[in-house]
Amino acid sequence: FLLDEEEMANLPENIGDDILVPMGKDMGGLVYRIQVSPDNCVGCGLCVTECPGKKGEKALEMVPVKEELKHAKLADYMYEHVSYKIDKYPLTTVKGVGFMRPYFEVSGACGGCGETPYYRLASQLFGKDMMIANATGCSSIYSGSTPSTPCNIDKDGQGPAWANSLFEDNAEFGFGMKLAENYKADHLLSVIEANKDDCEPELKELLEEYIASKGNREQERTIVDKMLPLIIASKNEEIKELLDQEGDLVSKSQWIVGGDGWAYDIGYGGVDHVLASDQNVNILVLDTEVYSNTGGQSSKSSQAGSIAKFTAGGKTVAKKDLAQIAMAYGHVYVAQVAMGANPMQTIKAFKEAESYNGPSLIIAYSPCMEHGIKGGLSNHQRQQKDAVACGYFNLLRYDPRLEDAGKNPLQLDSKEPDFNKFKDFLLSENRFAQLSKINPEHVEELMEKCLADAKKRRARLDRML
Template sequence: MVPQESQAEQQPVFDYLVANVSKKDSGFADDTVKGSQYNQPLLEFSGSCAGCAETSYARLITQLFGEHMYVSNATGCSSIWGGPASVSPYTVNKDSLQGPAWANSLFEDNAEHGFGMQLGQKVLREQAIEKLGAMNESEKATPEFKAAFEKFMETKENTRTNTEATKALLVEVEKAAEAGCEDAKAVLDKKEYLAKKSVWIFGGDGWAYDIGFGGLDHVLASGENVNVMVFDTEMYSNTGGQASKASNIGEVCQFAAAGKEMKKKSLAEIAMSYGYVYVAQIALGANPAQAVKCIAEAEAYPGPSLIIGYAPCELHGIAKGGMNHCQDEMKKAVKSGYWNLFSFDPAKKEAGKNPFTLTSKEGDGTYQDFLHNESRYTRLVKPFPERAEKLFAKSEEVAKERYEHLQRLVELYK
C-alpha cells in the first residue's frame, strides 16, 4: 500500500480507460473465444481474492448475456465478491445502459430463489404476449404491427435475436397505444419483461453439492429454462475451507484434517440421469473454447442447464506461482486427469446425435505431481506419510476409473 496522493496522476488514464470500455466489432461471433472478448465485461472491480477463478467464469457469462441477465446468487464467495457492502461490481453497458439484475439469496434456498425469478418474469411475459396476440387478431392491426409481431414470435426463445425484434415491436405497440388500444397500453406496462431474459443461478460447491442440493435437484427436475453455474472450489471457501461433498480423496480440509477418504460426489451425472438437463464440466484455463461453447449451448437450450466450472482457490495453496497461475493450474488439473471436460446436450439426442461429448484426454501421468503442488494435499504428507501415500494412490485410481467410465458413456449414448 502507498499513499493515495502519490497515485493521483494516474487517475486521468484510469478514467479514460473506463470511459472507453465498450463492445467492439471483432468480426467474430459473440459465442466464440475471440468474439466474446470484444464484448464489454459487465463485471468489474470485484471484491474477490487476487486470481480468483470464480470471477473469470462470471465475467465471461456477462460478456455473453449480461444485457439480458437475471442472477440469483447463493451466499458464499460469489455473493461476497459479487455484492460487497455499498458497491456492486456488476455494471451496465455503454450503449443502452443495460446490465445484469443481481440478487443475493440465502445459502440454502438459492435454487428456489432463482426458480422464482424465472417463473415470475415468465408469467408477466406470457401475459404481455397474450395481449399482443389479441392485438394481432384485431381488424385494426396494421401490416407493420403484424410483421413485427411475427418476427418477435420467431425469435421468442432466442436471447440474442429477440432483443432487436422486441424493440421493433414496441415501436408499433406505442403507435397502437397512442391510437387508444387498451391491449397496447397493458403491454407497455410490462414492456421490460417482453424481451427474452437469461436467468442464471450462481453458487459454490458447498451450496450445490451439499446444503442447497435438495432445492437444486428440484429446480433441475422442473424442466424450467434456468441456467445454473457452479463454481467448484472443492471446499467451503468462504467460511475457511471446510470439506464438502465436492472435496476429493486425500484433500485436507476442516472436518477432514487427516485427509478425506470418500471420493467426490458426481453432481454432473446426477443431473444427467434426468435425460432432459443440459450438463457440462468446464475449466476455463484448460480449454476456453470448450468453456465458451458449453456456456452458449447451455443458455440456448430450452430447459434446465447445469455448468460446473473447476475453480482453483487461494485455500488450495498452489505452490508454484500461487494464484498468479490460477489458469495454468486448471490446465494441469485437466492434463493430469484430475478434472474431466465433457458435456451432455439433450438437444443433440433429439436430433439423432450423440448427446455426450468427452473433450478431455486421459491423464498424462502427472497426477501425483498435480497433488503435490497444492498444500491442501501436501499438508497430509508430513504428519501422516503412509496415509498420504495410500490416499493419493487411491485418488489417482479413482480418477482413472472415472475417465474409463466417461469413455463408456460416449459409447452408451451413441
C-alpha cells in the first residue's frame, strides 16, 4: 500500500515509523507498507519465502498469530480505506502490478497453493470487468464456498462476475456468456444508431465516439462516464433505453478458468470447440498435472513417471501437449507461464492474451500439495523456477499478430534448459521420488522416459523458431 497524509492521520493505531517507509522524492509524501491480514493468514510461509529484503534481512517473518491478531483492525482499515495508487509505476512491471487492487482475496485454498497467485494476478489486471466461467475443481471450491467468496467488489460496485459450471461443459458455459454479451452489445449499438441524430450535439458526439471505441474498455469507460449524465438529461426518451443496460456499456473481459482435469480431459472437447472459434475469450488452465480436488488421480497432463491414483506405479505415457495442439490452429494466442520462474513474462502473457481479439489459452504451471514438494508449498515459486531451468516446463508465447506482421509468432521465453539437473528436480518431489520404493524395477526407465519426453517437447518448440 501507498498511504497519503490523510490516510496516515486516520490510522486506527500507532504502528511506528519502522514499518512505514517514505517513498522519496517526487512521490508526494507517500509512505509504503506491506499489510498482512492476520486473521486470514493460513501460516503457509509462501509470502515470507518470496518477499525480498535488504542487507540479508527478510521483509517479512513468521511470528505467532496471537501476537498479530491485535492488528486486525489496522488490516481492515488498510483494505477498506486506503486507496490503490496505480499511477506511480508502469503497470507492465511486477512493482506496478503489486500496487493494483486484487479483486481475488482470502481464497481458502490449501496453504501455499500454486493456482491462486495466477487468479489473483488476473483479478488485479482485469478484475473490474471480468466475467468468469469456472469449471468444477479446486478453483471452484476455493472461489465459491458459500456463503464466502474471494471475489470482491470495490466502492464503485465494480468487480468480477463469477459463476461455476460442471467439469464437462465449462468451456461451453463461458462461450455462451460471450455470445450473450455480443448480443447485448449489438442491441446497444442499434439503439445508439437509431437515435443519436436526434440527440443534443454534445451527446451525439459522445455516442459516435463510443461507437468508434467499442472493444477498447478504457476508452469506453471514459466516454461512458461523460455520456451517462447527458443521457439522463436528454430530451430524447428513446436514447434513455441505454440506462436500462448501463452495466453492459463497458465491454467485459471473458475468462474461462479450470484445472488440467477439466481442460486436458473431461472438458477438452469444449475447450477445443472454443479454441476453434473466432470469439474473444480467454482460457486459463491452472495446470497441477493431476486431478487435485477429487483426490489426486492422474490426468492427461500428468508427466511420465509421476505417481498418482490410477498410475500408482508411475505413469507410462507422456504429458499431453495442449500448447502444441492449440498452436496448430494458427489463430489462437497461446502462452505457457510459471510465475516463480519469470513473473514479468507471466504479466506480459496475461496482458497479451487479454488484448488479443480472438481465443487465447494460458497454461499456468501450478505446483500442488499432491506433488509432495520437499520443504512444502512455501517453496512452490522456487520449484517453478527449477522446473523451467531443467526443461521440465517451457515458457512460451505464441501470438498470431506477429505472423500477420511477417514475424515468427512463437517466442520462447525460457533459456536452453540444463537437462543434467532434470532428475534432481524429479527427486525433489515425492510423486517421483517414491518410484524407487514403489516400482524399483522400472524407476530408471520411467525417469528416462520423462526426460526423453521433455527433450522432445523442447525440440518441437526449437524447430518452430
